[in-house]
Amino acid sequence: MIVQWRRPGADGPTLVVEKVSAAYIAADGLSHGTAMTVAAAQGLTADRALVYGMGLDPHTLYAAMTRDRLSAHLYLPRNVLESDADRARHGQPRNAAEELHRALDAYAATLQGDRADHLITPEPEPIAAVRARQREAAEQAEVAKMAKAVFAAAMLEQVTDPRRPHGLIGDEQLQERITAAATQTTALAKVVEVEQRRERETAERVTAVRAQVHAELAGERDRLTTALTALDDAAHRHDAAQDRLRAAQRKVTGLETTLRERYGGRIRSWLPSSERSRLTEQLQQAKEKLTGAARRAESADRAEQAALRQAMEVFPAVATPAELHQRLRVLTGPRTFAAALGKESAARLETVLPGLADQRRVRAARLTSPGFGDSAADRHHRARQDLAALTAEADYRHQLDTARQRGEERARRDPAAPALAQSRREQAQQQAETRRRPREQARIYRPPTPPGITAKGPRQGYGR
Incomplete structure (x- = not known):
């Protein structure tokens, strides 16, 4: 199987091609997933939804982000959302939280700039103005709701990060x-x-x-x-x-x-x-x-x-x-x-x-x-490690602004947060185990095979 995708390069997007072997597929290296448009997913429900947000209006984004039972993940290309002038003005993000915040701000601006629908026949001026204001207010409320949902999902991702073992604990x-x-x-x-x-x-x-x-x-x-x-x-x-x-x-x-x-x-x-x-x-x-x-x-x-x-x-x-x-x-x-x-x-x-x-x-x-x-x-030793982890969590929370502090506090009260944190910890442990096994296998001594000896035994005529 041949897998292709585009990756940003020094001279623009570059095409990356990788080959997936049959042995990898036979060992359950791939899992089944379904990709479809938001219109085709209307009325469907999945455990997890992965949404590519570019090009979606607020109505379509709402429909896409409400297709999940457990979690919905929104993917945004920051290099597309920000122009060269924006990147020159803001510089490189200092951490992952700032990068996420800048991507959300730029994406919210694209949603707010979306134009409202109009009737083919113009309405009378007073009624049209009132309805336009109503539609604008409704769209702004929808955008705010979607931005709030995206922000809440981002905060949930932050507090359930396996690198923060005490992320779900309240401040007190x-x-x-x-x-x-x-x-x-x-x-x-x-x-x-x-x-x-x-x-x-x-x-x-x-x-x-x-x-x-x-x-x-x-x-x-x-x-x-x-x-x-x-x-x-x-x-x-x-x-x-x-x-x-x-x-x-x-x-x-x-x-x-x-x-x-x-x-x-x-x-x-x-x-x-x-x-x-x-x-x-x-x-x-x-x-x-x-x-x-x-x-x-x-x-x-x-x-x-x-x-x-x-x-x-x-x-x-x-x-x-x-x-x-x-x-x-x-x-x-x-x-x-x-x-x-x-x-x-x-x-x-x-x-x-x-x-x-x-x-x-x-x-x-x-x-x-x-x-x-x-x-x-x-x-x-374990008590010192626990104290260091707790102190690091407290220092990280002190560095957050008020909005993110409140967002993380709401995410901690989410009933799905403990299950999501456990799932992410298990996934991180599996990945660590996967990375550890090749290193252990590499440390195992294997004597060199003498010339004329194959995996099936001595070659015909060997030793004569």
Whole structure:
């Protein structure tokens, strides 16, 4: 389908041509509408009426604007209604409200300039003058009525604008809501301040506890390193002393065995021999060394037991030196030390701050699930947004002139205003959703298709 329309350009109206695809039409992209002249629409009624006002007289305009059940929309080309002299005199409109006001004023002038109907046969002068004045008064009343209807429709469009969420609220109710929102914002700000102060205090206590635990673990690591070093030295000395004691025992045993084998008989025991004297003297010296080695081994054993007790005092939760060495390895490695620090800090914080773990779980749940619960900061943020929207609505109303203020007030009392506002909000949400979906689809990663691969699979002969 080909769609054509004219659009104002730099050198005058230009023809714009767009093609509507069959897929778009099949997806219900177009909706049905009927265009007809005002004369053909006489007696018909529709939910909404879209009227192009140029070239209509007051009678025809009245008939066109009364064909709707819900709303009638009048479209006016301001570039046609205003001449170049008017645009040079007034300049560009500053906002949409001024543009609408200028278009309505220019259109009302075209309606007032419309000439009245006359009879073919001239009437007598007095009667003709009276009827002319009557017709002129009636036409002026009709024009005023139509202008009032157009103005009322424009005001209804203004108060139901989705960008004005509080447009249907009365002035008194708006001020009451502003006061209530300001009070709520102030109260929530105090609550947020208290919570932030508590969070800072909690964070400071957590930092202090972690620093204390870190210092304790570092001190325990240093003491354990010193104690295990002393324990290892004592164990080494104990092993050396035991080795010397066993060597002395073996020497004494060997000398005693030699003397018993050589001089063990009764006759041999009385025979004088220098060798026996030498062996006896060596045996006596070996026994003295054995006694000294036994004393040193006993002293080394006591030193080892003392070093073990000292090491156990550093970390009393273990019972063997192997467990002490395992604890030292935990406190020495960076990752294991960090894990031990986290575990010890959590246990200490559970005692100092019993509800901290629950608070952290609630905060994590709020981050992952926005609907889990609202914090005071969230409520304060929404209250500030509501207060800003209410204040912006009040400032906008103060900038309006008296006529528009009264017009908007009458539009707020229109029974159809709430339904129209709801319909426009839903339409705006649908349009926003339509604009959002392509952006989300564009952010989805799609891996590139390898060469030779089509949407239906590998091409014939691919991979050979």
